[in-house]
Amino acid sequence: MITVRNLSKTYRSKKAVTDLSFTVPDGYVTGFLGPNGSGKSTTMRCMLGLDTPTTGTVTFSGDGYDAEFASLNNKHTVAGAVLDAALYTPARSGRNHLRSIAAGAGIPASRVDECLDMVGLTSAADAKVGGYSLGMRQRLGVAAALLGDPQHLILDEPVNGLDPEGVTWMRTMIRDYAARGRAVLVSSHLLSEMEMTADRLVVIGKGQLIGEYSLEEFLADGTRVVAESPDVEALVIALRSFGMDATLIDEEHVHVPVGHQGEKDLRTQIAHIAHNENVLITALHTRSDNLEQRFLAATASAQEYRTH
Known part of the structure; x- marks a missing residue:
């Protein structure tokens, strides 16, 4: 070592x-x-x-x-x-x-x-x-x-x-x-x-x-579960009430960062919360940043040479 x-x-x-x-x-x-x-x-x-x-x-x-x-x-x-x-x-x-x-x-x-x-x-x-x-x-x-x-x-x-x-x-x-x-x-x-x-x-x-x-x-810090719903505002409120860092992407999609939690477990939790709160989810999928994207995010404030 x-x-x-x-x-x-x-x-x-x-x-x-x-x-x-x-x-x-x-x-x-x-x-x-x-x-x-x-x-x-x-x-x-x-x-x-x-x-x-x-x-x-x-x-x-x-x-x-x-x-x-x-x-x-x-x-x-x-x-x-x-x-x-x-x-x-x-x-x-x-x-x-x-x-x-x-x-x-x-x-x-x-x-x-x-x-x-x-x-x-x-x-x-x-x-x-x-x-x-x-x-x-x-x-x-x-x-x-x-x-x-x-x-x-x-x-x-x-x-x-x-x-x-x-x-x-x-x-x-x-x-x-x-x-x-x-x-x-x-x-x-x-x-x-x-x-x-x-x-x-x-x-x-x-x-x-x-x-x-x-x-x-x-890489986990750049992974999030994206939920699609016709009632995204209700879904955001429901997920946040259970302590999730849910963010509205657009009028149909919400994302929740995986962090150090298992991606499959997070998808299951989101589905259970939506079901219990009577909020319809039409799709659930995972998006992951690659190493280049995570590196650029992690070093954004440390770049000595930057382009506009």
Whole structure:
């Protein structure tokens, strides 16, 4: 598990991250979401010791490294990361790129070909990295992150530049890695893909925590039961009298947010109340916001760059 506690980072007078705390538990994929400029990249760099936090601590598997990850021995077995697919020497082959990293980290050279095979780059292993596509460089970055078979994996925009087959491969790889008891933190702006990949979410805005949720909890807040009735005003009064947050949508429809209550139970309750109060309901159905809609609602006040 990765534990971030009271992490803050200030660049001169600008606060990039403020008192940020969250966890990345083993066995789960944690999505790291936030608008542009929210502090995601700064946070990940601080977690890995590439930047020094102004205040706060980061622990990996319970060991307190006090944000000095970069000085650890055998850190390649603690965490692997993909933060920038552009960090390579163009004239080197993919295989030699990984060999140089493995040699510097004390990792056996035999691990290089294993990781090239894992990411599907065996056939391009001897080609120069400068000729790789963006998607191939993303795969090479993942191979480098996996060299030490780390317990923790931190990925920033890992599907950037991948074709549909590559996106599917990346999603499968990430979920399989977490299923082996590893902790995975993934930052991405492709929310439809994150909805299929993440088990949990950490949402930040303007450098501060908005919330930490299971995926189901986050989506539940955007789910509501819609009731259709020829007498919607009477239906609203009846539902509110039983403590429900009923809202009139139009002259025929009322909606009630599901929240943390089961959707089926809520539909049943609405039907019973309408029946007991002699209010006719002609239809009941459920509407659910997707992750993109919920994200935009949750971060509406934290968007640094907005259009009209």
